Amino acid sequence: MKIFLADTTATRKLGITLGQSLDAGNVILLEGDLGAGKTTLVQGIGEGLGISDPIVSPTFTLINEYTEGRLPLYHLDLYRLESNEVAALSLETYWEGVEVIPGIVAIEWAERIPYKPDSYLSVRLTYGDERTRQAEITPYNCVISEEIGVLSAFYECVSPNIVFDAKDSSCKCLPDE
Numbered sequence: 001m002k003i004f005l006a007d008t009t010a011t012r013k014l015g016i017t018l019g020q021s022l023d024a025g026n027v028i029l030l031e032g033d034l035g036a037g038k039t040t041l042v043q044g045i046g047e048g049l050g051i052s053d054p055i056v057s058p059t060f061t062l063i064n065e066y067t068e069g070r071l072p073l074y075h076l077d078l079y080r081l082e083s084n085e086v087a088a089l090s091l092e093t094y095w096e097g098v099e100v101i102p103g104i105v106a107i108e109w110a111e112r113i114p115y116k117p118d119s120y121l122s123v124r125l126t127y128g129d130e131r132t133r134q135a136e137i138t139p140y141n142c143v144i145s146e147e148i149g150v151l152s153a154f155y156e157c158v159s160p161n162i163v164f165d166a167k168d169s170s171c172k173c174l175p176d177e
């Protein structure tokens, strides 16, 4: 589904809704150019999880871990890495939650991961003009929470594959053809 993001606050709000509704082990793969709003969205996710530490871009640190919220947040940024370097990182330990406490894994520049988790939420951010962005959210082997669907309708859904029922504010995302 596509969500129109009118300004920075809208992007943050989408992140908050995600942060409130995601479960342990969920992976969010973020794609989009520099300045598209990936970090802004993750800041919202942190807020939705109840993390009050400032969420800063892990461009140089590669990964930042935040453990004070409802669930741990593992925030990665692969911008400075090549695909073969990413492969050597064993990122799956994060989404399998084997050696770490299972939490939310949010990965910027996810197009650099040569392998993908079994299930994940793909979020592709694209530019409109200076203030607007568009998020294209695609679930792979997972379900988009109803809250996101409602939010999407609220922000003007521009996709034909979403059905919003105003009677009970329910929202269903039809699978892509």
Ligand SMILES: Nc1ncnc2c1ncn2[C@@H]1O[C@H](COP(=O)(O)OP(=O)(O)O)[C@@H](O)[C@H]1O
Residues within 6 Å of the ligand: 005, 006, 007, 008, 009, 010, 011, 032, 033, 034, 035, 036, 037, 038, 039, 040, 041, 057, 108, 130, 131, 132, 133
């Ligand atoms: N609708 C919007 N959503 C997100 N960021 C926006 C939006 N409009 C303007 N911006 C600005 O664009 C920049 C996005 O930066 P950031 O979230 O760090 O992007 P990325 O992590 O994708 O490089 C911020 O300076 C933010 O204020």
Ligand SMILES: [Mg+2]
Residues within 6 Å of the ligand: 038, 039, 057, 077, 108
């Ligand atoms: Mg960033």
